[in-house]
Every structure is written in structure tokens, then in C-alpha cells.
Amino acid sequence: MPRLLPITLLAAAALGSVAVAQMPTEKPGAMDVSRVTGGTYQADPNHTLVGWRVDHLGFSDYFGLFGDVTGTLTLDPAHPAAAKVDVTIPIAPVVASQGLHDHLLRPGKDGGKPDFFGPSPQPARFVSTSVSPSVDGLGAYIVGDLTLNGHTRPVAIQARFTGAGSMMGKETVGFSGRALIKRSDFGITTGIPLVSDEVELDLTAAFERTAGEPEPAAEPPANACRADKANAWFGKKATPEVRAAVQAATGAKSIRWLYPDSVVTMDYRSDRLNVTMEKGTDVIRSARCG
Template identity: 75%
Template structure:
């Protein structure tokens, strides 16, 4: 057995040298708009992030990231103002402190409203409504509707084109962006003004052109409540027993109801008439409800 060790090390070294030799000598992406081709691109969940930051008591900042972003970007280099972005952002903060993450996602006391997001928070969604390219055509002012915590509000993003090229044989484009929102606009008011109302958003996005990328379905107008999700509130904090589920079905008249846990994998198509009821896993205690 000892004689096999040098041979194994030699083989490993040979493989390492071969792998290094295959690595590109230049970055595959470059800030060259001529590299961008028109079409529909899919968000790369592994390389698309939404960073956030708020002031905490005047001593330090809370900050963290939302990841696993999905969605589409449709772009025509000859008509940038017709570009459209539609992305879904899971509320799963990756933060520097485990205690802070638990604080953001923990349920409210005694079935009450959570301090921040809570464990059953539906994903956020941003759908652009207009794109105004900059004079250099390397940046754009994007207006759109952000739905967060069941509330839809207009949000503006100042975006910059960061690069394009082929990554692993797939056409890829990248962008950065900044936005400023008020969490009170989305019904998240805990701690204001000791914890700042204004939230800075720092965006980094990569989109890949993959076969089969489909056009996103249009989002209903803000404040549309075709599923009557607001009528579920009397059952928040109660267990979703068969009797309770029947009561909610009768009260809302929803044509379709999905009973979801925080880690449920669901389709991303938005249907205004579909009711999503989110529950704690293991107890089936109802925490939130929204259309979608």
C-alpha cells in the first residue's frame, strides 16, 4: 500500500495541471454592448443577489442578502426601452449572524404579526413597467412594481450593464443596480425609527440565454385581490384542520387554494385568482395568505 501513495499523488498532480491548462486566461465577460444579442434570458440563481442594509439603533447596520433569484429578462439591443425584467426573490436572508436570521424569520408571538418577515413569507416579485436607457446606453433607469409582504408598490432601480459573453458555452449578460425603498410602504414597521425605515438595495444579476426560456406571464394590477386573501386573516394563528380549510374555502370563494410550507417548491406563474395559504411546518398553523 505505501508504494501506491507516490503514484496517487503523481496522478492527482497531473490532473491538476491539466485542469489549470484548460482554464481561460481571460475573463469570459466584458463590458461590451456589442456582445449582447436579443432574446429572453433566465436569471442565474447562483449568481443573482439582492443585498439590503438598514441602520440599527444608530450603532451599526443590519445587512444581508437574498439569493436563489429566478425570473426572466427580455431585451432587444436595438430597442432598449422595450426591455422587460420579471424576477422572483425568495425571502431567505443570508446574513452574518444566525441570531439575526432567526429574528427576521421567526413567527409572531401567540399567532400575532411577525416583527419582520416571519417563517411563511411569500417570495417578493419585481416586474418592470418602463426602461429609460442612459445617454451612453450602458445604464438605465428602470421603473416597476415590487410586491413584498403581500403589498405592491412602485420602485425605481438605477441599473448598469456590467458585462456580456459566454459562460460554459451559454450566452450571459450581467447587471448591477441600486434602489431605495421604505419598508413601511410594505407593512413592515417594527422598530421604526430606531431601525431605519429606509432600506438600501444593492443588486447584482446574471442572466443566461437558455433554450426553452419562456415569456413571463403578465402581473395583475397592484392591489388586485381576486383570491380574497385578506379574508383569511381571522384564521391566522389557527391550525389548518379540514374544518378550518373548508371555512376558508367558503369565506374566500377562491377557485384554487394551495396550502404551503415555508420550503415548498411552487410554480412561479402568477394567477390572481389562486390563493396561497402558508403554514408552519409540523403544526400547520396558518401564518399568511396571498394571491398568486
């Protein structure tokens, strides 16, 4: 056995050298939207995570992660507002302590309701209903339906493009995002208000597609509200005069003047114009039909 040890170490070192040699010498991803190719991407379950945080009794925070996310992202660089995302998130918390892990998945006592999710919770699912790109082209305000614990509610995500490139034959795009939900909206009420109702979500996502796959033919999004006619007022304050000018230029049958955190109905109408403004300044940032 002692004679075999040096041979084993040499073999391990050789395999390690081969692995290092196969690694890229530079980061394959860069925050360059020109690298993004249109098509349908698959979520990379190993590198897509949903972080969550809640206040615990005013002393400290509970926080952890959901991983193994699956789903799709459909992109058309020429029409970013037509992007669609549909992801499924297993409810299997990754947390720092075994005690907290057990607490989140604990069954109900004596036939009662579970503390939080219960021992065998169904996965959560988020399906986008609208995407509003930011003025700089690097961010987006994504609204969609989140189904969690048997309840479906609208949720808004402030997303940011973080990189694109190719890695091991797969085109990859990455994003980060933040959202705020109330767990009581999803029937999870244990400990409120001692454990905060509001839950901060911190998202990081990677989506992959095999390089060289043909791009699907993309249909331009419906523009019955003529949202493009509102571009001239981006960066200007939505005064009554500006609002009247936008109405006259677009001819939209109805206009909603919204802040990023506005709660609105999810019914899509191609002839309705949604104008997003900065909260506190009313400066117009984007416009879309919906």
C-alpha cells in the same frame, strides 16, 4: 493506508490541473454593448444577488443578501426601452450571524405578527413596467412593481450594464443596480424608527441564454408620443422655452417632466411623453412614451 495517500494526492492534483486547464485565461465578459444579442435570458441563480442594508439603533448596520434569484430578461439591442425583466427573489437571508438570521425569520410570539418576515415568507417578485435608457447607452432607469410580504408597490432601480460575453456555451449579460425602498410600504414595521424604515438595495445580476438560439422577432415599441423628436433637447436645461419647443416638436397630448426619483402613476399611455431631467439642474437626459 499510508501507501494510498500519495496516490490519492496525485489523483487530486491531476483533477485540479484539468479543472484549471478548462478555465479561460482571460475574462470572458467585457463592458461592450456590441456583444449583446437580442433574446430572452434566464437569471443565473448562482450569480444574481440582492443586497440589503438598514441602520440598527444608530450604532451599526444590519446587512445581508438574498440569492437563488430566478426569472427572465428580454432584450432587443435595437430597442433598449422595450426591455422587460421579471424576477423572483426567495426571502431566505444570507447574513453574517445566525442570531440575525433567526431574528429576520422568527415567527410571531403568542399568535402575534412576526418580527420581520416570519418563518416561511413568500418569495418577492419584481416585474418591470418601463425602462428608460441613459444617454450613454450603458445605464437605465427601470420602474416596476415589487411584490413583497403580500404588498405590491412601484419601485425604481438605477441600473448599469457591467458586461457581456460567452461562457461555457452560454451568452451572458451582467448588470448592477441600486434602489431605495421603505419597508413600511410592505407592511414590515418592526423597530421603526430604531431600525431604519429606509432599506438600501444593492443589486448584481447575471442573465444567460444558450448561444445560437434564434432571436425572437421584436416589435418596435409604440411611439405615439413621438419621443424621438425630443432628442434634440437632450443635454439642455428644461426652461419654459425648451418645454414649449419639446411640446411643439412631439405633439404629445401630455408631458410629464420627471426627476429619476419622481413618484408617478404606473398606468401606461403610449401618447404621453415622459421627460427625465437631472435633479438640481433640470438638464434633460431622456424621453420615452408611457
